[in-house]
Amino acid sequence: MANNLSKRLRELDKKPASNRPPNLPPMPGQLDDDGRPMDGVVFAMMSLIGLLALIVLGVVFGTKSIEQGLEERITQTLHGGGLTGLEVQVKGRDVLVFGDVPQEENIGQAIAYVESLEGVVSAETNIRVVVPRTPTEVAVASDPIVLTWDQSSATVVGTASTQENLDAIVASLESKFGSLDASGLTVRDGVGSERDWLSAFLQLAAKMHDLTPVGSVLANPDEAVFQVQAEFETRQERSDARQEVQDIVSATTFDLTSALTYEDAPPPPEEDDVAQLQDTINDVIGGDDLIDGKIVEFETDSDVITPVGRALLDEILEALRQFPDISIEIAGHTDDQGSDDYNLDLSRRRAEAVLAYVVAAGETPDRFVVVGYGETRPLVDNTTAEDRARNRRIEFKALLEG
Numbered sequence: 001m002a003n004n005l006s007k008r009l010r011e012l013d014k015k016p017a018s019n020r021p022p023n024l025p026p027m028p029g030q031l032d033d034d035g036r037p038m039d040g041v042v043f044a045m046m047s048l049i050g051l052l053a054l055i056v057l058g059v060v061f062g063t064k065s066i067e068q069g070l071e072e073r074i075t076q077t078l079h080g081g082g083l084t085g086l087e088v089q090v091k092g093r094d095v096l097v098f099g100d101v102p103q104e105e106n107i108g109q110a111i112a113y114v115e116s117l118e119g120v121v122s123a124e125t126n127i128r129v130v131v132p133r134t135p136t137e138v139a140v141a142s143d144p145i146v147l148t149w150d151q152s153s154a155t156v157v158g159t160a161s162t163q164e165n166l167d168a169i170v171a172s173l174e175s176k177f178g179s180l181d182a183s184g185l186t187v188r189d190g191v192g193s194e195r196d197w198l199s200a201f202l203q204l205a206a207k208m209h210d211l212t213p214v215g216s217v218l219a220n221p222d223e224a225v226f227q228v229q230a231e232f233e234t235r236q237e238r239s240d241a242r243q244e245v246q247d248i249v250s251a252t253t254f255d256l257t258s259a260l261t262y263e264d265a266p267p268p269p270e271e272d273d274v275a276q277l278q279d280t281i282n283d284v285i286g287g288d289d290l291i292d293g294k295i296v297e298f299e300t301d302s303d304v305i306t307p308v309g310r311a312l313l314d315e316i317l318e319a320l321r322q323f324p325d326i327s328i329e330i331a332g333h334t335d336d337q338g339s340d341d342y343n344l345d346l347s348r349r350r351a352e353a354v355l356a357y358v359v360a361a362g363e364t365p366d367r368f369v370v371v372g373y374g375e376t377r378p379l380v381d382n383t384t385a386e387d388r389a390r391n392r393r394i395e396f397k398a399l400l401e402g
Contacts, residue, residue, distance in 0.1 A: 067091065074117070078110060086110060086127065093119055098126040104383065129381075140190030144220040145169070147205050149177055151213050157184030158219075161191045165198065172202045176209055192221055200252045204228060204245055211241050219254075226252075229259035238262040239366035242401075246329075246371045251344075253376070258401050268401055269326045277326050278398040280319040285312070296354060296394040303349040305357060313354065316396060317361055324367075329397040330354050332372045333379075335388035340374060348372025354394050369399070 067090040074088045074095065085100035095114050101107060107127050114123040145158030154177035160166040170182045194201075201219040208215050208228055215230030228245050232238040238260050249256040286293030297309040305313070320328065332347030332354075351370045359365045375382075378391045 070095075070117075074114060077113065081109075083110060085130070093121040095120055095123045096126065097123065100128050100130040102130065104129050140188060142188060142191040142221055144218050144222075145185070145201065146216060146218045147173065148216040149209065149214065153177075153179045153181065155181045155184065159186055159188040159191055161187070161193050163187050165194050169198070169202070173205060176206050194221070197221060197226075197252055197254055200248055200254070201226070203248045207244055207248065208241075211244070224253060225255045225257055227257040227259060230261075232260065232262045235262050235265065236366045238265075239369065242369050243371075246369055250371045250373050250376075258399070260401065266325065269323070271400065273323055274326055274398045274400055277319065277323045280322065281316060281396050281398065284315045284319055295390070295392070298350055298353075298392070301346075303346065303353040305353055310357065313357055314361075317358060317363070320358070320363065320396075323398075327367055327369065327399040327401055329369045329371060329395075329399055331395045331397065332370075333377055333391060333393050333395065334375050335391040336375045336378070336382040337388065344372055344374035346372075347374045351394060 071088045071090045074090075074097075075086075078084075078086045078088070078097075083099075083101055083106055085102075086097055087099050089096040089098070095117075097110050097114060101110070107125060107129070110127065111123050111125055114120060142161075143157070143159045145156065145160075147154060147156045149155070154173065156169065156173060160169060166182075166185055166187055169185065170180065173182075174180045197219060201217065204217045204226060208217055208230060212230040212232065215228070218227040218229075220227070226245075226249050228242075230241070232241060242258050242260050245258075246256055282293070285295070294312055295309075296312055297306040298304060299306060330351045332349075332351035334343040334347045336343070338346075348370070349372070351372055355365065355368050355370050358368070375391070379393070380387045380390055382388050382391060
């Protein structure tokens with residue numbers, strides 16, 4: 001019986017290793033897969049290696065879990081703060097934030113938030129500033145608002161966004177024109193708000209009514225343009241009227257199309273001649289790209305033209321004399337340093353200084369329209385001194401009207 005027990009133990013000791021739990025080394029004294037007894041030291045070393053492997057795997061997967069959690073936390077906070085264009089990548093204790101933001105200061109806000117987090121060693125960014133453009137198109141097309149009048153009555157047609165705005169338009173026009181037919185002015189759901197241009201439209205209507213007994217004013221919000229139409233007795237009266245309406249329009253983002261004329265006026269210039277003059281002016285300043293072209297220089301914070309600026313104006317005058325019957329808009333622009341009102345005034349004074357220079361050189365003043373846009377129409381962002389210098393400029397625009 002004792003012999004049978006010894007035989008059974010020997011059989012168990014020689015049991016194939018495949019019955020052991022997978023991936024575990026045999027115990028000391030047991031046979032390994034090659035049938036050799038397992039030494040105790042070898043067993044200890046293999047057990048230590050297995051333990052280290054488990055620790056490494058735990059650290060790796062634990063680190064990944066921490067990184068993913070931190071990425072989700074930062075992303076949710078940034079998106080919750082309105083910076084939905086940003087994404088986050090975490091590696092160890094280093095954080096990379098990338099994507100788009102609407103304003104320059106958002107970059108600093110994102111960096112400051114990330115650097116404030118405990119355990120973060122470095123915060124890097126690859127962020128672009130993408131300024132959302134104010135859409136000029138609306139979800140539902142609108143009909144332009146058109147006001148026409150004569151000595152006895154006025155008519156307004158078009159679409160308004162709300163009944164409240166329609167009533168405001170009618171009340172304002174009735175106070176100025178008296179008899180008003182507004183049956184063609186209707187409300188259309190879904191058209192854009194009149195907030196950005198309605199005040200200017202009503203100012204144009206009042207100003208034009210004061211200047212002429214017969215005329216019209218159009219506002220087309222889908223195309224971001226105003227149009228005025230009337231006839232005056234003299235070219236100078238027409239030029240003065242255009243100047244006054246341009247001053248109103250320059251405070252908006254709309255363009256002005258002038259259909260103002262005067263009695264016995266010659267036919268308007270040919271479009272090809274206007275385009276050729278504009279091309280010639282562009283060639284003088286260095287091509288179509290105003291960003292890289294020459295500019296009319298002024299003394300710092302002044303409307304005094306520098307010698308370099310006067311030399312450029314002399315070149316432009318040569319181009320203007322090739323087409324003496326084409327009207328020209330002289331537009332002044334500034335950078336964003338200073339208040340809006342100050343910049344608007346400075347841009348106007350600089351444009352008037354240019355007008356005074358070309359008139360002194362023999363040009364007819366009523367050929368020109370002077371307008372100051374201030375800082376409202378930059379060529380480039382005002383982020384560097386070089387960019388701000390590009391935005392401080394005078395532009396010459398050849399006009400289709402005679």
